[in-house]
Amino acid sequence: MATVSKTLGLVGTGIRRESLLVLLVLAAAMAILAPNFLSLGNLINVLLATAVIGVLAIGVTFVLTGGGLDLSVGSVMAVAGVAMGVAYQSGLPWPLALSTGLAFGAFLGWCNAAVIVRSGVPPFIVTLGMLSVARGLALLLSDGRPIYGLSQEILFLGQGRVLGIPTPVWIFLLTTILGQFLISRTRFGYHTLALGDNETAARVVGIAIEALKARLYTLAGVMAALGGILFAARVNAADPTAGIGYELLAITAAVIGGTNLFGGRGTVVGTFIGALIMGVLQNGLNLMAVQPFYQQIAIGAVLVLAVWLDRMQSRNQT
C-alpha cells in the first residue's frame, strides 16, 4: 500500500511524516519572509518560547494517548509554581522548595485519576473541575499576588544557560527524549496505547487499568508542575494567574503532532514537532511584525488542517 511507505520508514515508531513536513515548510517560508528567522539566536528563541507549553504537552500526550483528557494542566502549573514559591519563602532550602512544587503537581494529577477511576465521571468533567480547583488553590496559597524573591538556583532553571543554550530548552529536549523512550519502548508505553485504543481489550488481557490511569494523570501533573517551575523561574515570580489557557495550547501541540485526541496513538517526538510548529508560527509572524491577533487565527487553522490531513490519510488506508 502506498500509505505504508508514505510514513517514511517510521511505521514502527508511529511518527507521522506530515507534521515534520508542515514544520519544515513553515520554517522555510519564515526563512524567506523574515530575514532574521534562521539566525541561531532566533532558533534558540523559538525553542525557549516553546519550552513551557512543550513540557506541558508531553504530559498531556500520555493522557490523551491513554484515552483520557486533562484540562487542568494550565492551573496545576500555576499551583506548582506558587507552592514552590511559598515553600522557599517559608525558609525551606531550594531543592526542597522545588520538590514541593513537583509533589503538588503529582498529587493533583493523581487526584484527577482517583476521582475518574472511582466515580466514573468522564475525564473531561473531572479535569475541568480540577482546572477551577487548582486555580483557586494557587490564588489561595499566594493570597492572589505573585511571589517574588526566588533563589538563584531556581532562577537558573528559567534564565540560565548551559553551553550557550538556555536551561528550559535543555529540559524540553531531555524530557522529549525521555518521554519518547517511555511511550515507544517500554511496556508502560505499550499498555498506554492499548488502553487508549480499546479499554475492554486492555482489561481482558490483564492490564491493571486503574493503576495505569493513576500513573498517566500523575505524570501529566508532574510535567505541568515542571512547566510551572520553569515559567516562574523565567519571569522571576510565581504568579497564581500563570498558565491560563495553556491546557488548550498543550492539547493543540499534541494533536498537531499526531496524537489521537481519542487515544490509541501518540508520540512525544510528534508533540515536540507540534509544539515547534506553533512556536515557529508565532516567532515568524512576530519577526514580520504581523499583529499578534493573527497568530491565534493561524494556530487555529493549523490545528484543523493537521487533523484534516490525518483523517484523509487514514481514510486512504482502508
Place this chain on the structure above:
Amino acid sequence: MKDVYKRFGAVEVLRGVSFALNGGEVLGLVGDNGAGKSTLMKLITGVYSVDSGEIWFDGRLLSSPRQTHTPARARGFGIEMVYQDLALAKQQDVAANIFLGREPVRHLLGILPIVDRRAMEIRAKFILDELGIKVPQLRVPVAWLSGGQQQTIAIARALSFNPKLLILDEPTAALAVKETEHVLEVIRELRNRGIGIVLISHRLPDIFAVTDRILVLRQGKVAADLVTKDTSMAEVVAHIVGAEPLRKGGLA
C-alpha cells in the same frame, strides 16, 4: 460439567446443564438468543461462578458453589476465549496485539527494561506461520487488515497462552464466505493439535463443517447433545426452536 445452575435475581438462566468435552474435539454450541450460551461460557471462563453443580476440567474442580472461579484462574487452567467483538487494539500493529499486556522485555544496558520488539515479532510470526495465517505485514495497524485476518489474529493471541480449551464466540459472524472458510481451516488445524474447542455460532453450515458434536441449549437446558455426522440441520433447527424433531420417514 454436571448439573449446573445459574440464576440472576429471579431469572434462572441455566437450569441443570450437563455435558462433556474431550481434547481434540470440536463442540458446536447452538441455541436461540437468551438460551444461555453466553452465560454457560462465562461460567467456564470465570466471569461468573456457578450457583449449584460442578464444573471439572482436566480432572480438577474448576467451579462449584464452594470454589469461586475467576478469569485469571481459568487462564491458569488453560482456558481461553476469543470474544465476538475481537478485543483487539486496532490502531496497534499485529505483533503488539498478539502480545497485548504480555510484551516480552529485554534490558537495555543490563538495567533499563524495554519491550523486545524483535523477539515479539519473531514469536508473532512463528505463531501465525504455524497456523497457516498469512498477514501481509506485522507492522501495520490491525485496522488495515480484513475482518478474517483480524479474527485469526484474535485467535492467535489466545493460542499464545497455549490453551487446552479454546472458546470461540461467533468467529465467523461478520465475515465473507472466503474468509469464513479460512477461519474454519484454522479451527481444524487446532483440533488436530489436540486442543478442545467450543464453537458458538448462529451459522449452522459452519457448525456442520467443523464440529464433532453439537450441543443445543434451549431455555437454560440441554435440548440435545448430538453427534454431528449422525444428525441434520433440520433436526438441529427443530431442537433450537423446540419443535418435535424430524425423524426419518417424516414427522413423528
